[in-house]
Amino acid sequence: MAHTSMSFAVQASYLIATLLLIVGLKRMSSPRTARNGMLMAGVGMLLATVVTFAYLPGIYRLASSAAEQQGAWWHRLILIVIAITVGGIPAWWSGRRVPLTEMPQMVAIYNGLGGGAAAAIAAVELYSGRAYLGSLAFPVIAVIGALVGAIGLGGSIIAFLKLQGLMGSPRIIARNFINGVLAIILLALTIASIFPHSASYAHLSVDSLVGIFLIVSLLFGILITLPIGGADMPVVISTYNACIGLAVGFEGFVLQNPAMIIAGMIVGAAGTLLTVLMAKAMNRSFFNIWLSGFGDVKAAEAAGGVQQVMKSMDPSDAAATMAYSEDVIVVPGYGLAAAQAQHKLWEFVQMLQKKGVRVRFAIHPVAGRMPGHMSVLLAEAGVPYDLIFDLEEINSDFATADVALVIGANDVVNPAARTDKSSPIYGMPILNADQARQVMVIKRGRGAGFSGIENQLFFGDNTQMIFGDAQGVISKMIQALKEL
Ligand code: NAP
Secondary structure, eight states: OHHHHHHHHHHHHHHHHHHHHHHHHHHTTSHHHHHHHHHHHHHHHHHHHHHHHHHOHHHHTTSSSHHHHHHTHHHHHHHHHHHHHHHHHHHHHHHHHSOGGGHHHHHHHHHHHHHHHHHHHHHHHHHHSGGGTSOTHHHHHHHHHHHHHHHHHHHHHHHHHHHTTSOOOOOOTTHHHHHHHHHHHHHHHHHHHHSTTSSGGGGSOHHHHHHHHHHHHHHHHHHHHTTSOGGGHHHHHHHHHHHHHHHHHHHHHHHTOHHHHHHHHHHHHHHHHHHHHHHHHTTOOHHHHHHSOHHHHHHHHHHSSOOOOOOBOOHHHHHHHHHTOSEEEEEEOHHHHHHTOHHHHHHHHHHHHHTTOEEEEEEOTTOSSSTTHHHHHHHHHTOOGGGEEEHHHHGGGGGGOSEEEEESOOGGGOTHHHHOTTSTTTTOOOOOGGGSSEEEEEESSSOOOTTOOOOGGGGOTTEEEEESOHHHHHHHHHHHHHHO
């Protein structure tokens, strides 16, 4: 009776934790509710951790007799405190400290830890032999979860190092051949780990076999991620995110833990959708990202072409022109984040508003270097959400705007995406900044964007460049408005 009610309490707690996670994720889809969504999901995870350590039979295995199991509550309490401290304190500290521009690498490392955790669970189940006791589904799912988790851990570590600027993109000779051979070895090890006792390799102990399998999986994740350029990493991370979600779900099946199954599947589905949407918005195929690099295109494009002339303008003239306009649309891009100019920009926009200018922000889905980068940046500066518009909402309004102010954006306003079939970004939806009466572009020089290609917008008759670091230029524009 007591056991039944405890099992009911455990399952009910998992259900609540899962509901908190689902509702939390839903709320994260809007900047207005995202903070509350994070809190809900966090409470859900805390509940799942506490319940797991407090009640799950796996923990009882630490105690040898039934009497010890009953008496081991304080062991479990210590484990709960250690787990929450080890996981929670670094997460809390890094979450508060890491600047927004370094968020992708933080996501990469947390993602990798999720993969490592899935692989570790599988390792425990395989080493102990428990995964081989029931039906064949258990070792199959445990091994596939371990494979995906370990590859995800290896790849995510490389993604972190690249985004942190600690590693480049080394060219590996015959890399597709090497990866192909490694994939075949990994396939053999995967099958061997599912049936460890049934073939001639059986003189290898299960422990050694599983150990080699995990190391080769990790190595494979490292090797397939090494040559991919740092700028492609957000798509790579979201792919790993999707795979690791599935791995966690698989290990949840092995442990018969419904919270892990549901959470893993949701993360897997969300990661898959995000990967597809990002690849689509960048007009790149998934295989193009994984099997080639944008670097080659960059070099070819940068080498050729006649040097055209850009018209430049002073920050003070630009500020005065905008102050006498009626309708200004701001297009933020990666350069705004790199310059950390969002607070200055909002200060400038408020000054324009006080002069009666209507100012709105146009957000491209892949502006910056991670999904939602610009929305988060503007929210951090305190820009009200009703001034922020998605591409579909605002694109037709550029034609009637007096000024399109492009700040550190390049690819997302490149008209070649509409007209030049040979362009690598052809077909990508762009913000129609070129259709505004006047286009002002703040950037430091002739630097290319992520795709590495030239942008004809900068040479347009109605375009003027305001050269300089975005923060410096906007500070000068603020000063000019004060003196107006
Ligand atoms: P972008 O095309 O990368 O261009 C950024 C521009 O900012 C550069 O041309 C650079 O020119 C300028 N810049 C850099 N630092 C600056 C500073 N301190 N002050 C002023 N300007 C500065 O950026 P985007 O238009 O935002 O486009 C994003 C690109 O990233 C797209 O191609 C997208 O496909 C790709 N991408 C996005 C994501 C995502 O999830 N958002 C993920 C992966 C890839 P100067 O050097 O001349 O200053």
